[in-house]
Amino acid sequence: MTTRVLRLAALLALAFAPPAIAALNILATVPEWGALAAELGGDKVTVSVATTAMQDPHHVEARPSLIARARGADLVLATGAELEAGWLPMVLQQAGNAKVREGQPGHFEAAAFVPMLEKPARLDRAEGDVHASGNPHIQTDPRNIGRVATALAARLAEVDPANAAYYRSRQARFADRWSAAVARWEKEAAPLRGALVIVHHKAFPYLFGWLGIREAGTLEPRPGVEPTTSHLTRVLATAKAQPVKMVIRAAYQDDRASQWLAERAKVNAVALPFTVGGTPGAGDLFGLYDDTVRRLLQGLQ
Amino acid sequence: MNRTLLAPFALALALGAIPHARAANDTELAAIREQIRSLRQAYEARIEALEQRLKAAEATASQPAPQVAARPSPAARPNLFNPAISLVLQGNYANLRRDPEKYAIHGFAQGGEIGPGKRGFNLAESEIAMSASVDDKFAGNLIASLTSDEKVSVEEAYGIYTAAPAGLVPKFGRFFSGIGYLNELHPHAWDFHGAPLAYEAFLGGKYVQDGVQMKWIAPIDQFIEIGAEAGSGEGFPGTARSGNGAASAALFAHVGGDVGDSHSWRAGLSWLRARPQDRQWTQADLAGNDALLSFGGTSDVSIADFVWKWAPRGNARATSFKLQGEYVRRRERGDLAYDANGALGLARTGVYESTQSGWYLQGVWQFMPTWRAGLRHDRLSTGTVDYGDNAASLALDGFSPKRTSFMVDWTPSEFSRVRAQYSRSETLPGLPDNQFFVQYILTLGAHGAHRY
Known part of the structure; x- marks a missing residue:
């Protein structure tokens, strides 16, 4: 009996023991930070992402699999600005991992490192799903990715000092490639400057600020509230009265409202990867903006 | 926004991002300079873009400039340390065919807060929740409930030790026990109005611990959670008692995971032991009198639960489906005192042993954004009850209480929900009840995170 118990204990210990050379375990809440962590961390990190591009990042469930992954994480990469308020605190509370709790070095919020847009002057839920810290969709401006990359490399070096030089050199290389790419995208996207568009959700203020695109309206009557017929009718009137070029939505959003408007207002419906x-x-991150700029330029025609 | 304001900010950002500046050698210094330079470039580009945007906005006046609220200094706002506060307002209208005062589940010992509530317009519990980190070691949570009869009760008030190592989560105070699936959820997060019959019959609606809980999450990618609780055991099926030590203990284990992007699940097994003393209820005896019964002994409740959720590619915005079920079995052993409604003033005590069970199965389908429909079926089995020496006076027939509920709810945002529900409830032989409810649930204040 005793030997059997010992054997079982040994088996359990083996099953639960961490591998001898452990890579830094990173749990990213959204794909863009997962991709960035992989760019900077190379083979020194293992990245897992809590959501896919087809999920609405505001509405994710505190699933058991996420609790299990947060339990083993050395670093949690979140957007912050209350984007994950509905689930991440619950996951972290249940995961029993003191390293990645808010305020610890193992908890990284990207929004802290970029200038935030659309900070509401008045906080009232009658205005819809507003975020006190500003619009959280910061990844639609590639220059924000560059800012977050600098901060993230520093954080990786702090959490995993043994590989600090590795992270810094990867970040330096990434920064070079990235600034060249940003310059290229800006050149390609020059015709978009001043273009008037309608969006499904207020998901792109950073993109529009970067490329000089102007937003004429949103399909959602309030952020996070489903489009209604009466509101769509008003947006249609706007789209007909002004030289609106296209109606833009993120890939995860239902296409019915934007197709409805596109048909009636004779504008292009454009789905951006987001x-x-x-x-x-x-x-990957480079493909994200390659494709975004390509799709926007197609939408102009 | 101007350059002189942003340049120091950029510098501070760059410096703050470099933790080991002291150890910097020449190459690192060069890297820092490079980072500052690239940051400055990025900011200059950004400022240029903002200026252009501002010009465009001024020209058309249709595009407001980005609003940047001034951040007040923390010193001026001592309230910043206040806990996150949220409120839940609830109420309902109930149309019940049978008098809810006479509600009972035939063949089962009664206890706790059970039943469909009052007829007509009702104010249900209003909840006040406050939570915050206490310090770097503890977090605290209070949920108080204001009832329509002007009472305040403490639903939950617990601390969590957040600095525990090795995946341990210690919790202490008053909390909803981790047994089963539905028990840990607050009623405002339930998908139907009212607890399943199995929860009413065996747990008095829900089981609340005053005590301690220790949970452990396995350090593997497969979700495995094991928990143990010890508590005062005052809640039904236990009773208040005077004594040192724990009068109730619970063990539970949950596993869960994802299947692809679209499916997720959780399943569990739980066991609860309570030691009631003089737990009283009334039950009709063979002579047709309402006899007063009193039980003392041990009560073991076992629960098997599962929940499975589906959403196309994990995006529950438009459509989703949730299937959930629990099987509950209670075994009680001890002594039963029987008092035939004070007849001759005599009470007779005998050995008592019972094994009873029940289950529910429910599905909730979100068929379009903001609208859901659900169906739940509840059933109880009286099982075997041995009245021992009291068998001459007490017996159970084979009646199996059951209930079927259908609901439709509208959830315009994650903060509000309005629900209509119809239930056909057969908890007493020959007295089926048709129940119709309209219910509202409003959540105000801090954006809380939701359980799975």
């Missing part, structure tokens, strides 16, 4: 994996072309 994050890595949102479209077949957006396979």
Whole structure:
């Protein structure tokens, strides 16, 4: 009996023991930070992502699998600005991992490192799903990715000091490639400057600020509230009265409202990847903006 | 926004992002300079974009400038340390065919807060929840409930030790026990109005612990959670008692995971032991009198639960489906005192042993954004009850209480829900009840995170 118990204990210990050379375990809440962590961390990190590009990042459940992954994480990468308020605190509370709790070095919020847009002057839920810290969809401006990359490399070096030099050199290389790419995208996207568009959800203020696109209206009457017929009728009137070029939605959003408007207002309906994996072309961070700019330019025609 | 304001900010950001500046050698210094340079470039580009945007906005006046609220200094706001506060307002209208005062589940010992509630317009419990980190070691949570009869009760008030190592989560105070699936959820998060019959009959609606809980999450990618609780055991099926030590103990284990992007699940097994003393209820005896019964002994409740959720590619915005079921079995052993409604003032005590069970199965389908429909079926089995020496006076027939409920609810945002529900409830032989409810649930204040 005793030997059997010992054997079982040994088996359990083996099953639960961490591998001898453990890579840094990173849990990213959304695909863009997962992709960035992989760019900077290379083979020193294992990245898992809590959501796919087809999920609405505001509405994720505190699933058992997420609790299990947060339990083993050395670093949790979140957007912050209350984007994950509905689930991440519950996952972290249940995961029993003190390293990644808010305020610890193992908890990284990207929104803390970029200038936030659309900070509401008045906080009232009658205005819809507003975020006190500003619009959380910061990844639609590639220059924000560059800012977050700098901060993230520093954080990786802090959490995993043994590989600090590795992370810094990867970040330096990434920064070079990235600034070249940003310059290229800006050149390609020059015709978009001043273009008037309608969006499904207020998901792109950073993108529009970057490329000089102007937003004429949203299909959602309030952020996070489903489009209604009466509101769509008003948006249609706007779209007909002004030289609106296209109606834009993120890949995860239902296409019915934007198709409805596109048909009636005779404008192009454009689905943007929004994050890595949102479209077949957006396979990594570079592809994300390649495809975004390509789709926007197509929408102009 | 101007350059002079942003440049120091950029510098501070760059410096703050470099933790080991002291150890910097020449190459690192060069890297830092490079980072500052790229940051400055990025900011200059950004400022240029903002200026252009501002010009465009001024030109058309249709595009407001980005609003940047001034951040007040923390010193001016001592309230910043206040806990996150949220409120839940609930109420309902109930149309019940049978008098709810006479509600009972035939063949089962009664206890706790059970039944469909009052007829007509009702204010249900209003909840006040407050939570915050206490310090770097503890977090605290209070949920108080204001009832329509002007009472305040403490639903939950617990601390969590957040600095525990090795995946341990210690919790202490008053909390909803981790047994089963539905028990840990607050009623405002339930998908139907009212607890399943199995929860009413065996747990008095829900089981609340005053005590301690220890949970452990296995350090593997497969979700495995094991928990143990010890508590005062005052809640039904236990009773208040005076004594040192724990009068109730619970053990539970949950496993769960994802299947692809679209499916997720959780399943569990739980066991609860309570030691009631003089737990009283009334039950009709063979002579047709309402006899007063009193039980003392041990009560073991076992629960098997599962929940499975589906949403196309994990996006529950438009459609989703949730299937959930629990099987509950209670075994009681001890002594039963029988008092035939004070006849001759005599009470007779005998050995008592019972094994009873029940289950529910429910499905909730979100068929379009903001609208859901659900069906639940509840059933209880009286099982075997041995009245021992009292068998001459007490017996059970083979009646199996059951209930079927259908609901439709509208959830315009994650903060509000309005529900209509119809239930056909057969908890007393020959007295089926048709129940119709309209219920509202409003959540105000801090955006709380939701359980799975």
